[in-house]
Amino acid sequence: xxxxxxxxxxxxxxxxxxxxxxxxxxxxxxxxxxxxxxxxxxxxxxxxxxxxxxxxxxxxxxxxxxxxxxxxxxxxxxxxxxxxxxxxxxxxxxxxxxxxxxxxxxxxxxxxxxxxxxxxxxxxxxxxxxxxxxxxxxxxxxxxxxxxxxxxxxxxxxxxxxxxxxxxxxxxxxxxxxxxxxxxxxxxxxxxxxxxxxxxxxxxxxxxxxxxxxxxxxxxxxxxxxxxxxxxxxxxxxxxxxxxxxxxxxxxxxxxxxxxxxxxxxxxxxxxxxxxxxxxxxxxxxxxxxx
Amino acid sequence: xxxxxxxxxxxxxxxxxxxxxxxxxxxxxxxxxxxxxxxxxxxxxxxxxxxxxxxxxxxxxxxxxxxxxxxxxxxxxxxxxxxxxxxxxxxxxxxxxxxxxxxxxxxxxxxxxxxxxxxxxxxxxxxxxxxxxxxxxxxxxxxxxxxxxxxxxxxxxxxxxxxxxxxxxxxxxxxxxxxxxxxxxxxxxxxxxxxxxxxxxxxxxxxxxxxxxxxxxxxxxxxxxxxxxxxxxxxxxxxxxxxxxxxxxxxxxxxxxxxxxxxxxxxxxxxxxxxxxxxxxxxxxxxxxxx
Numbered sequence: 001x002x003x004x005x006x007x008x009x010x011x012x013x014x015x016x017x018x019x020x021x022x023x024x025x026x027x028x029x030x031x032x033x034x035x036x037x038x039x040x041x042x043x044x045x046x047x048x049x050x051x052x053x054x055x056x057x058x059x060x061x062x063x064x065x066x067x068x069x070x071x072x073x074x075x076x077x078x079x080x081x082x083x084x085x086x087x088x089x090x091x092x093x094x095x096x097x098x099x100x101x102x103x104x105x106x107x108x109x110x111x112x113x114x115x116x117x118x119x120x121x122x123x124x125x126x127x128x129x130x131x132x133x134x135x136x137x138x139x140x141x142x143x144x145x146x147x148x149x150x151x152x153x154x155x156x157x158x159x160x161x162x163x164x165x166x167x168x169x170x171x172x173x174x175x176x177x178x179x180x181x182x183x184x185x186x187x188x189x190x191x192x193x194x195x196x197x198x199x200x201x202x203x204x205x206x207x208x209x210x211x212x213x214x215x216x217x218x219x220x221x222x223x224x225x226x227x228x229x230x231x232x233x234x235x236x237x238x239x240x241x242x243x244x245x246x247x248x249x250x251x252x253x254x255x256x257x258x259x260x261x262x263x264x265x266x267x268x269x270x271x272x273x274x275x276x277x278x279x280x281x282x283x284x285x286x287x288x289x290x291x
Numbered sequence: 292x293x294x295x296x297x298x299x300x301x302x303x304x305x306x307x308x309x310x311x312x313x314x315x316x317x318x319x320x321x322x323x324x325x326x327x328x329x330x331x332x333x334x335x336x337x338x339x340x341x342x343x344x345x346x347x348x349x350x351x352x353x354x355x356x357x358x359x360x361x362x363x364x365x366x367x368x369x370x371x372x373x374x375x376x377x378x379x380x381x382x383x384x385x386x387x388x389x390x391x392x393x394x395x396x397x398x399x400x401x402x403x404x405x406x407x408x409x410x411x412x413x414x415x416x417x418x419x420x421x422x423x424x425x426x427x428x429x430x431x432x433x434x435x436x437x438x439x440x441x442x443x444x445x446x447x448x449x450x451x452x453x454x455x456x457x458x459x460x461x462x463x464x465x466x467x468x469x470x471x472x473x474x475x476x477x478x479x480x481x482x483x484x485x486x487x488x489x490x491x492x493x494x495x496x497x498x499x500x501x502x503x504x505x506x507x508x509x510x511x512x513x514x515x516x517x518x519x520x521x522x523x524x525x526x527x528x529x530x531x532x533x534x535x536x537x538x539x540x541x542x543x544x545x546x547x548x549x550x551x552x553x554x555x556x557x558x559x560x561x562x563x564x565x566x567x568x569x570x571x572x573x574x575x576x577x578x579x580x581x582x
Binding site: 007011014018019101102103104105106107108109110127131132135136138157158161162163164165 | 310
């Protein structure tokens with residue numbers, strides 16, 4: 001595995017791989033099985049797998065956890081190598097943003113709901129860093145976990161509106177055996193909170209069951225989900241919402257493909273989770289766009 | 292020459308040319324010798340030359356000449372073919388902007404001077420359409436005329452900040468025998484105005500002479516340029532300015548590479564012209580960035 005830290009070197013390496021199918025896994029590091037499942041899939045579908053690890057300051061608000069976001073470069077590099085990553089791109093902030101930016105990207109749709117409403121500018125930062133990374137890596141396909149389903153929806157919009165020449169692959173959320181979605185932020189849970197956190201996925205499974213059983217009023221389903229979380233955790237609920245997907249528009253009645261998404265705040269960890277359901281209530285675990 | 296009108300077909304053609312050096316000449320059509328000099332250079336340096344003709348509504352203000360901008364698709368296609376263009380991409384507005392955009396690009400530096408100050412949003416529109424075209428064409432090099440020197444400076448910023456994997460080549464303004472810069476908008480000049488318009492380039496040549504002779508106060512040089520234009524035309528002066536280049540910052544004393552740029556409004560035509568001078572007052576006619 002090549003570990004590359006500069007824009008110039010990654011450019012040179014990618015130039016050499018012009019004729020190869022490149023699978024790209026962008027991450028913020030502190031790798032867990034969720035990331036590694038993306039690498040596995042990328043390896044199956046490409047000649048060369050590039051992973052980036054970059055904690056992108058542009059997507060953190062002033063009061064968010066940019067400084068405190070967990071990092072472990074050495075372990076990440078070891079794990080990436082073991083998993084078969086060919087090129088690991090780990091640039092510094094100065095390398096990615098050498099001076100004040102003169103170009104701003106603003107996402108005006110799908111950002112006023114879910115995590116977007118409490119994280120203004122977050123998806124603008126995601127769009128900017130992905131634009132830069134896509135230009136540097138020039139992937140055939142880019143791999144994302146559907147745990148960040150709003151992010152996947154917005155990256156869809158970015159790629160399709162801006163005509164990026166690549167495919168997007170959204171893969172299922174990887175979970176602990178008790179159902180908790182794997183996340184770099186899970187390390188901030190206290191022992192008690194870790195046990196409570198099982199309720200997040202349980203509440204989503206409960207919602208799916210209600211939908212399969214015929215309940216079609218989103219407001220009622222949302223209430224039921226909140227009830228499960230409130231009864232089983234001490235976390236503060238940030239949001240529980242049901243939107244169509246990937247448009248992320250509010251709906252008054254269950255109709256078409258939807259996302260049920262939740263975010264809760266534990267003492268030191270804000271956790272998110274979601275499920276995407278087709279019109280008949282079945283789980284949608286893989287999404288592909290473009291190419 | 293292949294004439295292509297859809298995003299899907301241009302994608303397919305570009306995919307086939309993966310291993311080729313692609314030279315790209317983006318235009319708004321109504322081709323003149325300025326555009327064709329770009330094609331000539333692109334042919335020398337690449338395996339495949341792609342020209343786009345697209346009058347981009349996003350870069351016209353509500354009171355500007357989008358509807359009235361001169362178009363002649365048939366003649367353009369003939370000229371492009373004769374000149375050796377391999378692929379001519381002429382998409383419709385619907386093809387480039389299928390629905391309301393959710394992503395906005397905003398340029399925050401270098402747009403409050405020269406044409407930017409009287410055309411708010413103009414360069415945002417330029418950046419957006421070029422981002423899309425660069426993704427569709429995936430050029431090795433893109434060719435621009437330095438007549439639009441502010442545009443070239445801002446495209447430089449776009450390409451370097453966003454890490455686009457391509458080189459930018461800025462080539463000299465092509466002029467009529469009497470010095471008037473070739474422009475699609477020259478057709479809107481009355482016969483008398485066409486004669487007067489010679490004063491634009493004459494005023495820039497006068498400025499260069501003053502600088503070579505040792506004058507180093509931009510304000511005095513600007514005054515001299517304005518005097519030439521006022522004495523020899525009935526046009527309204529929009530601006531005359533001297534800025535460093537490509538930063539486009541104001542200067543108090545001549546220093547380093549500068550642009551002397553003018554814009555004047557005739558009855559039905561707003562014309563621009565400029566010269567770029569190195570620190571010793573010599574003309575800079577070719578600019579290259581990145582790659």
